[in-house]
Amino acid sequence: MLTHRLRWYTVTTARLLLRRWQAAVLFFGLSAALGSSLLSNIATLAYPMLSLLAPHHDVVQRSVHLGALLAFAGLWAGMQRAQIEGGPFMGFLKSLPYTARQLRHVDVLVLVLANGPLLLLAIGAMAVTIAHQRPLAHTLLLGDVIVLALVVQLAVLKQRLASVQTLALAAACVLLAACFGTRAATAVELLVGACAVVAAWRGSPAPDPAVRRRFTLPRISHAGNGAVTRFGPWRLSLAMLWRARRNELTGKALTALLITAGAWSLARVFEGDARSFPMIVIAQGVVVLIMSGMLRFLHLTHVASVDYFGALPLAPRWWRPFDLAVVGACCLPMLATLSIAAWHMGATTPRHGAASVASYLVLLAALSLPHLHTDRHAVVIGTVVTGLWTAATFACLT
Incomplete structure (x- = not known):
């Protein structure tokens, strides 16, 4: 055994x-x-x-x-x-x-x-x-x-x-x-x-079986234009992320939050000097690199359920843009928090902070390619791409 x-x-x-x-x-x-x-x-x-x-x-x-x-x-x-x-x-x-x-x-x-x-x-x-x-x-x-x-x-x-x-x-x-x-x-x-x-x-003896209360997401409504229009596919991606990959999402989100808190703490120690904005830019890149791993998990979940979703009037690989939108929505609060913190400390301007957030959302789309096509070397490729992208972002914003 x-x-x-x-x-x-x-x-x-x-x-x-x-x-x-x-x-x-x-x-x-x-x-x-x-x-x-x-x-x-x-x-x-x-x-x-x-x-x-x-x-x-x-x-x-x-x-x-x-x-x-x-x-x-x-x-x-x-x-x-x-x-x-x-x-x-x-x-x-x-x-x-x-x-x-x-x-x-x-x-x-x-x-x-x-x-x-x-x-x-x-x-x-x-x-x-x-x-x-x-x-x-x-x-x-x-x-x-x-x-x-x-x-x-x-x-x-x-x-x-x-x-x-x-x-x-x-x-x-x-x-x-x-x-x-x-x-x-x-x-x-x-x-x-x-x-x-x-x-x-x-160990301890097995407890009596009990009915567990489970948190359920609202079902997709069939009113209006139906489930396949408007926000239906987006809600399907969100539901799959929560139901099938909630542990992975929680772990990656906590790791990204710790990195965000650590970068904010170091920027406060630096008191908004010339070292603060590079620290914020690097932390944003690491957050995107960590959260991009959810794209692979979501892709595998959709592939496993393709027999069911194949009966719906959806285009082939319909989930990719919606998965990207869901993961981007998970990254956006942390990226925005870091940019706002840098602006509040006087380390950057609002325009540069917004440009940094937009740049890393584009990086998330770029990182989806290795996660979907080269899973064996996704970590190495993603790390190299993130490092080069971070250097280019910092060079363009300073």
Whole structure:
């Protein structure tokens, strides 16, 4: 059973894994060309975890930081639920006399493989703390984050993130944050880690089946000119984005929001000087590059449903302009926020800010080509195109 699950995950995510490692190799290659050491590169990538150890954070900030890391881990598993669960053959395997604990053990082992990039960053962060001779409590805290994230991911896969489990995880985050930097930190972290390991490996009994309330988008109305005119195709793209790819959308949107917030914070530190506008322009390019990945997901979803939509009076590949409009609408608030922030700080003019937003919306249309036609090398091509486009935009607006 474990062999089947691992093989299914590897086959179904082969291209996705290739794209992730392409991005990692590209980052390390660029860093090596700039003369950065391996440890400094790892510290840069693992900054979200290493910043958890900042001494100036209070209990509330550290608790929220822990909760954000666990939520990101849950999103990571939710985006890969279909691949991690093992596919249609698992319906047959579950009819065999396997115990719930055996199935859970296999889930844990498959999750370890699925968390490969995240585990490498977490282990790298722990290596940085050891290399810098940080206290043992710092390394143990990072280990607790790994185990608690695994508990959250198992709950997300089984769709059992009940209120009691949420309260227990919130209490663990507050307890770890409150004990950080105290004499009891090591003992508390060992206790929380041990409880999390037991919860991840043994699990809890299956709850009684309950009716889940689901958020539903409004149906396409048949009044007026019908579903195939006006905003009908646009609403079809929006509905598919939400129903079939909500986890991917949430993960990418959160990542883009973090980049937007980070660029805005750095621009405030620079106090609107000559470094602020280049930072804003680069952040806008990164936001568009991240969100452009949704075009590939939407395209695959439409292709999978082409047998149904083929019966409607729609043109071939009708979804492409509407998918582009939906993803552009997701990018527009963040692009506009960055341009408005740059103008408010005096780093640019309203005309240049609007031109920057328009330029990156055109870039989004250009990035749709590699995502739709060259999926194997979409990351590398998209990164190169975004870098050149960002440089050209900055040169034209300064």
